[in-house]
Amino acid sequence: MGKPNLDIESVSDVTLFQEMARQKPWALSALYDRHASRLYGLAVKILKDETIAQDVLQDLFLYLWQNADKFQQSRGQPLAWLMILCRNRCIDQLRSREKRQRRSTTISDDVLRNLKLDESESPLESVHYNELQLKMNAVLNSLPEEQKLPIQLAFYRGLSQSEIASELKIPLGTIKTRIRLGMQKLGVLLKEMSNQES
Secondary structure, three states: OOOOOOOHHHOOHHHHHHHHHOOOHHHHHHHHHHHHHHHHHHHHHHHOOHHHHHHHHHHHHHHHHHHHHHOOHHHOOHHHHHHHHHHHHHHHHHHHHHHHHOOOOOOOHHHHHHHOOOOOOOHHHHHHHHHHHHHHHHHHOOOOHHHHHHHHHHHHHOOOHHHHHHHHOOOHHHHHHHHHHHHHHHHHHHHHHHHHHO
16 A cells, blocks of 8 residues: 555654554655654764664664564653664664674773663564664665665665655655655565565
């Protein structure tokens, strides 16, 4: 199904999560446009690395697409949950970077206590989203170039749909359609991949 005949700006984040849980790509696109810049800014602030921050953003929205039903409104506002998930992934990246570089210094426990505000994710989830990134890259590369490029600009560079349209010199409506079609195909392909593994 395509985008509903309503003003997306008037749709609440809670409704977007509900629609994402029903596998509606337009809802993911709307949530991305609404919050990606703020989440990317948080990731850059914590990681001090734009490339890794882009990876975190991609991982986060992939996780949201596949786990939208885990959002519980009783736990607070959707944006707060998004910020916590983003912060947790940034911390995981810092820990991974520390281990790879074998530095003698470590992230202080005080810093981690201030950053990691939520312990709802299991260690398995942290491992799982790295596997999902590999799957996402493989599936993304199978898309037609006209759909793949706008999605890459959105996830890897944190551009809004308007910015993508401006950069590619393509009408905004065309960009929205290509991203929507690409996200639908990604959803189908990821579902097929999951079915093959189960």
